[in-house]
Amino acid sequence: MITNIEVILADVPTIRPHKLSVATMQSQTLVLVRVLCADGVEGWGEATTIGGLNYGEESPESVKVNIDTHIAPLLVGMEARQVAKAMAKVRKVIQGNRFAKCAIETALLDAQARRLGVPLSELLGGRVRDALPVAWTLASGDTARDIAEAEQMLELRRHRIFKLKIGARPVAEDVAHVLAIKKALGDSVSVRVDVNQAWSELEAMRGIAALEAGGIDLIEQPTRATSQGGMARLAHRFAVALMADEALQGPQDALAIAQAGGADVFAVKIAQSGGLLPAAQVAAVAQLSGISLYGGTMLEGGIGTAASAQLFSTFGELEFGTELFGPLLLTREVLREPLVYRDFMLQVPDGPGLGVEPDMDKLRELRRR
Numbered sequence: 001m002i003t004n005i006e007v008i009l010a011d012v013p014t015i016r017p018h019k020l021s022v023a024t025m026q027s028q029t030l031v032l033v034r035v036l037c038a039d040g041v042e043g044w045g046e047a048t049t050i051g052g053l054n055y056g057e058e059s060p061e062s063v064k065v066n067i068d069t070h071i072a073p074l075l076v077g078m079e080a081r082q083v084a085k086a087m088a089k090v091r092k093v094i095q096g097n098r099f100a101k102c103a104i105e106t107a108l109l110d111a112q113a114r115r116l117g118v119p120l121s122e123l124l125g126g127r128v129r130d131a132l133p134v135a136w137t138l139a140s141g142d143t144a145r146d147i148a149e150a151e152q153m154l155e156l157r158r159h160r161i162f163k164l165k166i167g168a169r170p171v172a173e174d175v176a177h178v179l180a181i182k183k184a185l186g187d188s189v190s191v192r193v194d195v196n197q198a199w200s201e202l203e204a205m206r207g208i209a210a211l212e213a214g215g216i217d218l219i220e221q222p223t224r225a226t227s228q229g230g231m232a233r234l235a236h237r238f239a240v241a242l243m244a245d246e247a248l249q250g251p252q253d254a255l256a257i258a259q260a261g262g263a264d265v266f267a268v269k270i271a272q273s274g275g276l277l278p279a280a281q282v283a284a285v286a287q288l289s290g291i292s293l294y295g296g297t298m299l300e301g302g303i304g305t306a307a308s309a310q311l312f313s314t315f316g317e318l319e320f321g322t323e324l325f326g327p328l329l330l331t332r333e334v335l336r337e338p339l340v341y342r343d344f345m346l347q348v349p350d351g352p353g354l355g356v357e358p359d360m361d362k363l364r365e366l367r368r369r
């Protein structure tokens with residue numbers, strides 16, 4: 001039986017300012033959900049988002065209030081082993097709130113997988129890989145600093161895929177910044193950009209043409225998430241891969257984008273999809289439609305990152321890799337044993353459930369009061 005659900009907010013500074021077109025992050029608010037069950041098993045999930053309400057429509061505080069006030073009372077007293085039944089109730093009664101639903105579903109699945117003594121991946125169809133390629137995001141805003149940072153990552157053998165956050169500056173300036181970095185790093189690394197919806201369709205036509213000519217491998221969410229027609233026209237026009245991120249808020253969007261030819265690649269995000277199982281459906285739509293997969297992040301800490309890794313390990317095809325570097329952007333670790341990044345890959349934890357343990361002493365110190 002589910003006996004208690006607790007939501008913890010923890011503010012953790014980032015290792016450097018992280019500049020997106022919608023916000024500059026100096027810290028990240030981790031939103032952690034802990035589900036306690038009568039049989040002594042507990043499960044954890046994460047609902048971390050980016051930049052308060054700059055990026056999405058749920059804030060850390062709204063997730064906490066909505067779980068505490070509306071979602072937890074629905075679940076306490078229900079059978080903890082019946083995860084699908086519990087989530088069906090939440091999905092029937094609660095509109096929206098995809099991040100909150102994801103954290104709850106993750107925690108219930110974590111508990112159930114621990115009970116069964118299997119890694120969470122095995123409840124999601126079973127893993128086909130034990131390590132995932134991980135991109136690093138260069139977002140200091142400074143070209144020389146970004147190049148130095150990328151060279152350091154190559155040296156450490158931590159990342160050889162780099163995603164650049166652009167869209168805050170005029171198109172020509174952003175293009176010059178990206179191409180200078182591409183030129184400095186050479187052809188053995190993959191350089192990609194994320195515009196976070198900043199461009200108009202006309203700006204996108206100019207920007208993408210220049211980036212494609214400069215050897216950039218992937219263009220993420222160049223235009224407004226709501227402009228599905230625009231993305232489809234751009235995807236039709238250019239050979240370089242275009243990826244949907246903010247436009248993908250679950251399986252229904254996945255189906256509509258696939259039918260409209262509105263992307264070559266899907267950034268699958270567990271929270272943005274509304275949970276691990278809806279995210280698996282997003283991936284299934286992609287695979288059935290000939291759309292490539294990429295494992296996205298909301299810059300979560302170790303718990304959400306482990307949950308994402310458990311799901312992405314089940315994807316048969318993962319052509320563009322992942323960006324599960326969230327914990328590496330944070331100055332504090334919340335796990336007892338940090339996730340392992342080695343040889344450009346994140347090792348998918350293989351213990352029961354998420355395969356990671358939160359450090360309660362560190363959380364007590366970091367949590368908001």
Ligand SMILES: O=C(O)C[C@H]1C=CC(=O)O1
Pocket residue numbers: 050137139165194196245296297298299323
């Ligand atoms: O993809 C996004 O839009 C959000 C996030 C993921 C990596 C990063 O640097 O920001």
Ligand SMILES: [Mn+2]
Pocket residue numbers: 194196220221245246267
């Ligand atoms: Mn993105």
